[in-house]
Amino acid sequence: MNTILIIEDDIALREELNTLLTNSGYNVKMITEFIDVTEQMKKISTDLVLLDITLPNENGEAILQQYRKSSDTPVIMLTSRTGDMDEVLSISYGADDYITKPYNPTILLLRISAILKRTAKTVKALSYRDVKVSVAKGSLTREDKEQILTKNEMLIFRHLLDHVGEIVSRDDLMTVLWDNDEFLNDNALSVNISRLRGKLEDLGLTDAIETRKKQGYILR
Amino acid sequence: MRFRDYIKDHALIITVYAASLIVIEIFLKAFGTNVQAMGVVAAVFILMAFVVHIYDLRRRKRFYDVLETSVKELDKKYLLPEVLDEAHFLDGKILSDTLQDCGKSMTENVTSEKRKMQSFREYIELWVHEIKLPVSALNLMCHNNKEIDPKMKVQLKRIDDYIDNVLYYARSENAEKDYIIKETPLNRAFSAAAGKNREELQLLNATIKASNLDVSVMTDGKWLEFIIGQLLDNTIKYRDEEKALEIRVSTKKENGKTELIYEDNGTGILKEDLPRIFEKSFTGSNGRETQKSTGMGLYIVKNLCDRLGHTIRAESEKGKYTRFTITFADNDYYCR
Numbered sequence A: 001m002n003t004i005l006i007i008e009d010d011i012a013l014r015e016e017l018n019t020l021l022t023n024s025g026y027n028v029k030m031i032t033e034f035i036d037v038t039e040q041m042k043k044i045s046t047d048l049v050l051l052d053i054t055l056p057n058e059n060g061e062a063i064l065q066q067y068r069k070s071s072d073t074p075v076i077m078l079t080s081r082t083g084d085m086d087e088v089l090s091i092s093y094g095a096d097d098y099i100t101k102p103y104n105p106t107i108l109l110l111r112i113s114a115i116l117k118r119t120a121k122t123v124k125a126l127s128y129r130d131v132k133v134s135v136a137k138g139s140l141t142r143e144d145k146e147q148i149l150t151k152n153e154m155l156i157f158r159h160l161l162d163h164v165g166e167i168v169s170r171d172d173l174m175t176v177l178w179d180n181d182e183f184l185n186d187n188a189l190s191v192n193i194s195r196l197r198g199k200l201e202d203l204g205l206t207d208a209i210e211t212r213k214k215q216g217y218i219l220r
Numbered sequence B: 001m002r003f004r005d006y007i008k009d010h011a012l013i014i015t016v017y018a019a020s021l022i023v024i025e026i027f028l029k030a031f032g033t034n035v036q037a038m039g040v041v042a043a044v045f046i047l048m049a050f051v052v053h054i055y056d057l058r059r060r061k062r063f064y065d066v067l068e069t070s071v072k073e074l075d076k077k078y079l080l081p082e083v084l085d086e087a088h089f090l091d092g093k094i095l096s097d098t099l100q101d102c103g104k105s106m107t108e109n110v111t112s113e114k115r116k117m118q119s120f121r122e123y124i125e126l127w128v129h130e131i132k133l134p135v136s137a138l139n140l141m142c143h144n145n146k147e148i149d150p151k152m153k154v155q156l157k158r159i160d161d162y163i164d165n166v167l168y169y170a171r172s173e174n175a176e177k178d179y180i181i182k183e184t185p186l187n188r189a190f191s192a193a194a195g196k197n198r199e200e201l202q203l204l205n206a207t208i209k210a211s212n213l214d215v216s217v218m219t220d221g222k223w224l225e226f227i228i229g230q231l232l233d234n235t236i237k238y239r240d241e242e243k244a245l246e247i248r249v250s251t252k253k254e255n256g257k258t259e260l261i262y263e264d265n266g267t268g269i270l271k272e273d274l275p276r277i278f279e280k281s282f283t284g285s286n287g288r289e290t291q292k293s294t295g296m297g298l299y300i301v302k303n304l305c306d307r308l309g310h311t312i313r314a315e316s317e318k319g320k321y322t323r324f325t326i327t328f329a330d331n332d333y334y335c336r
Helices: A011-023 A037-043 A060-068 A084-092 A105-119 A151-162 A170-179 A186-202 B003-009 B011-030 B035-073 B077-083 B090-144 B151-173 B186-196 B198-203 B221-237 B284-290 B297-308 B331-335
Strands: A003-007 A027-030 A048-052 A075-079 A097-100 A131-134 A139-142 A145-148 A209-212 A216-219 B182-185 B207-210 B216-219 B246-254 B257-264 B311-317 B321-328
Touching (some): A003 A037, A011 A105, A011 B090, A060 A075, A075 A105, A105 A170, A105 B090, A145 A186, A151 A186, A151 A216, A170 A186, A170 A216, A170 B198, A186 A209, B011 B035, B035 B077, B090 B151, B151 B198, B151 B221, B151 B297, B182 B186, B182 B221, B186 B198, B186 B207, B186 B221, B216 B221, B221 B297, B221 B321, B297 B311
Parallel strands (some): A048 A075, A075 A097
Antiparallel strands (some): A131 A139, A139 A145, B182 B216, B257 B321, B311 B321
């Protein structure tokens, strides 16, 4: 389980972030006293930091600059400022990503998991049951059978695979697709899912994707 | 200042001169002075008056001619005291001193108003950052608590939109440079803006056809995102209920410049309204029909485009389509 450190001075926001990340299966740590934040950060072992830019006493960008001198733990900057200037500054100080409030929770989770995947020390080959998943080739291989997935189908399949055994809402799938410049509408999503189902059936996997009425889909 | 006007203005003095001359001549006659002497006195008198007034006329003419032409030609008329020559006569001096004083007081006034505007604008920025915190918290609460009606999210999105409107209005009116022009991928700006409107677009079952967005332009990413957001917002507001909503976005290279073409199949804009849509507070017939228009959205968009050095133009056919084209200056323009 990955650990995420939240550094946010707005209590309501911090608590909601805590709930969001805990529900998504992360171990959450938080800083609640904003004195010598950098020193506190150094003492906490974490896989990723969510850092607010406007903190009391100190500025998040300055903290990041200090923190980068001793650590390369990924940092996502959270901010209510909406200027490109802050973004450029944060990235140049070594932030891994920059998200403006109010953020879409699903997108925040996507960004977090993307960064964690990128920095994961062991790169494990993606697979589902005995199906090999090749994202680069966009294909699924089972024994000697191969199915080529379209970009959309692969995006859907990977998101389901990341949450295997959990219900994934249509809304979450839409967020993923739109975030990848695929602006599907409801019909198109249904079409893509049934095509994906067809391709999985061709590989001999029937009922891999289960529909939960009014909730979403589960990859079994 | 014309000679004739000067004479008219000095009619009284001339009358007094004439009367004095007549009285003197009568006296001289009474004392039995000869006619030649009387003629010389009259000639000297008239010549003196003439010389004095020609001199007076010339110095006044020099001063007031500059004053009059300057007022006509200056586009910033309040700079008048700066261009005036020094006056060499009393009332001219009084006038130019007064003008200087007025100008000074005006400058002080304007500076103090500017300062007030600036601090107001800074407060708006601060306020926007503050109000985004509870909005973010509410957003997360909606997500964390599945029992909350998803309709609330749509309302939260509206609140967030209105907040952004205030922020960008304040920014677009500000003379200072608070943006960064850098290479920005168009697809990133578009998908960020579209993502924010996803729920509403999906409810309307909109089709979005994006093509050739895989290019970078020189702009401020956040500003461009706001601009595209406003276009999407208008598309949603002024959709044609009879048709399935369709949005086409693409880019084109035109004379080395990149053009972003945004088109919807909404209600369109009346031909007579089209030239005025970027004006402040202009709502047009579409605005009157829906009652949702403030006439600010496109005005802010145009203002932001102007400040970033982009041009934006609109084409439309009532009941068929509306198309906005944003032209970005080529990269060389900024590198040079």
